[in-house]
Amino acid sequence: MRVKAKVILSGVLGLLLLTQACDNPNRLPDNVTYTEHIAPLMYKNCTGCHREGGGAHFNLVTYADAKKYGAASAFVMRERMMPPWPADPHYTEFVGQKVMSERDIRLVEKWVQDGMKEGPADKMPKLPDYPKGSLIGTPDLRIPVQPYLLPANSIDKFLLVKIPFELPADTYASVVEFMPGNGGVVHHVNGDMVKYDFDKKKTVYVGENIADMIEDSTIKIAFEKLGLPNDDGTYPTLQKSVVNYLPGTYGQRYPEGLGGYKLPRKGAFLLNDLHYGFTKDKAVWDSSYINIFFSKLPPNRPVQEFQLGTIGVSPVLPDLILQPNTVKNVYSKYTIPEDISVLTINPHMHLIGKSFKAYALKPDGDTIRLISIPKWDFNWQYFYTFKKLVKIPKGSTIVAEGVYDNTKNNMNNPFSPPRLVKDQNGSMRATDEMFQFIITYVPYKEGDENISLE
Ligand code: HEC
Incomplete structure (x- = not known):
């Protein structure tokens, strides 16, 4: 019931706003230009990823970029392939959903049809400030992921990556954030946390840090290669989904009292997996890292x-x-x-x-x-x-x-x-x-x- 009331209310509000704004809101301007209409829309919907280090392999930051990819952009917007949001927004809505309005899509289509004009320089908006190092704040601790050289002309790589840590005392964290080093190749990450009982593992710094999900055919072989078991061969506890990443997503910070993690004195993040897209002409390095935001409070409602x-x-x-x-x-x-x-x-x-x-x-x-x-x-x-x-x-x-x-x-x-x-x-x-x-x-x-x- 409440949902319905809200929809009706926002409908009424929308109408009010529209009648105030102009006679026909769906009418597009006669002269659609990049600086006035397209840049603001791309800065809102596209440059989160299509910029230096943003995760996509080309930029949509300048007029030249937008012109070069104009027709392709209109196409992927119309097909609702970009911005990527596979969930149907009419079924359920989520935080940070990336869904463009029909009018914005038509604006881009018209811009392309009319020859992609640049427009007045003084209308050009400023590119949003994209934070470096973290998307959510200043971390208390940063742990590097072992740098990885992605070979040229490689196929997609699916790696199991261990990021071990030892802390002076048990600690609480509110968020664990994965930051890609090379946004152009890091495709996605799903990561768990390995928690050791203090005296069951002499040191976490044993074994390799990287295993290949395909070459090291089974999880068991990979886990052994990574030196994950306790000293006596038994397995430590695994806390699932502590750190996840996809281009364009943020580490999830929950309201006070909800979520959070207890970090053991000896532990490791286990990226399970880290997916690298392929590179074409030359091998590229990636040096990603993990940001940890400490919390004074123990997780009283752990997720x-x-x-x-x-x-x-x-x-x-x-x-x-x-x-x-x-x-x-x-x-x-x-x-x-x-x-x-x-x-x-x-x-x-x-x-x-x-x-x-x-x-x-x-x-x-x-x-x-x-x-x-x-x-x-x-x-x-x-x-x-x-x-x-x-x-x-x-x-x-x-x-x-x-x-x-x-x-x-x-x-x-x-x-x-x-x-x-x-x-x-x-x-x-x-x-x-x-x-x-x-x-x-x-x-x-x-x-x-x-x-x-x-
Ligand atoms: C969440 C990150 C993200 C956002 C936001 C995003 N893109 Fe992309 N885009 C990508 C990635 C990554 C690729 C590379 C293909 C892939 O992996 O799906 C891509 C590919 C493309 C392509 C090439 C498609 C192809 O077939 O190769 C076009 C064109 C494009 N994007 C346009 C846009 C436009 C226009 C917007 C904004 C309306 C946008 N993208 C928003 C990440 C994003």
């Missing part, structure tokens, strides 16, 4: 997580065996045993994925929408953060549905002609498949629905 699907709490049904030249629907569902407040969700599939949808069915029959991704995009797998905590009551069934397209119509199909592709027990190779829906949450408390995460 927890579970996942549906592959190696999760509920199986993929029917199994994830994708015969060549077929389209297959799968699902996974799980009934939650307690009231939870959801913070973020992360749908995960690989290259054969076509679409994804998730929702919760409440015991009273109502549906809570979680996410719909009509066109799956392997490259943009965000941890989507809800604007406010979403309560899902005990006894609700969370349902995740996926469609896989293992035909030649799927442009991302890694095999031509298509081959049998399946779930290999959670293998993260992009050419094997996975179906996962990861949920981060805290146990529900009265009033959580009003906590904003923006």
Whole structure:
């Protein structure tokens, strides 16, 4: 009910504003120019990534840039490929969503059709200040990731990377932020934290720091190469999803009292994985690093997580065996045993994925929408953060549905002609498949629905 009221209210407000502003808001200016119309729109929607060190491989900062990529830009905006935001904003909204208005897209199209005029220099906006070193503040501790030389003409690399640390005492952190050294090649990061019992590991600085997910064929071999086990061969605890990165995303800072981590005296961040895109002509170095923001308070409501699907709490049904030249629907569902407040969700599939949808069915029959991704995009797998905590009551069934397209119509199909592709027990190779829906949450408390995460 509340949602509806809000929509109506904002509709009325919108109308009021429009009638005040001009007679027809959808009318485009006769003379669309770069400095007056296009630069402001690109600085708002594109240069977060399309600038030096921003993560994309070309810039959209100057008139010359914009002109060079004008037609391509109009195309990718119209197709809603850029800015990348695969989730359907009409189904659910999230923090930081990147969705352009229809009018802005038409502006760019008109600009291109009319010959991409530059416009008056005094209308040119200033490029936003993009912070260096951290996107969220001044970190208390910075730990370098071992520099990596990405060979020329390489294929995409999926690495397991260990970033060990030893601290003088147990410490609390509010956020752990990954900063790419070379934004042009670092594609994405999912990272966990390894926590050692102090006397079970003499030193964390043993073993290699980097393993190759493909060459070091199994996780077990890779973990041993990285020297992760305790001295007696047993395994330390792993805290999942402590640090994640995708171009254009920020380390998530939650309101006071929510989230945060206890950092052990001996530990390591385990990037699991760090995905590098390929480079063409020359080998390039990457020296990324991790920023830690300490917190005085212990995490009194630590964020927890579970996942549906592959190696999760509920199986993929029917199994994830994708015969060549077929389209297959799968699902996974799980009934939650307690009231939870959801913070973020992360749908995960690989290259054969076509679409994804998730929702919760409440015991009273109502549906809570979680996410719909009509066109799956392997490259943009965000941890989507809800604007406010979403309560899902005990006894609700969370349902995740996926469609896989293992035909030649799927442009991302890694095999031509298509081959049998399946779930290999959670293998993260992009050419094997996975179906996962990861949920981060805290146990529900009265009033959580009003906590904003923006
Ligand atoms: C969140 C980061 C991000 C934002 C925001 C973003 N881009 Fe991109 N863009 C990329 C990356 C990275 C690529 C490289 C292709 C890939 O990995 O998907 C790319 C590729 C492109 C391409 C080339 C497509 C191709 O087929 O090679 C165009 C054109 C483009 N972007 C235009 C834009 C425009 C215009 C905007 C703003 C309306 C924008 N992008 C916003 C990250 C971004």
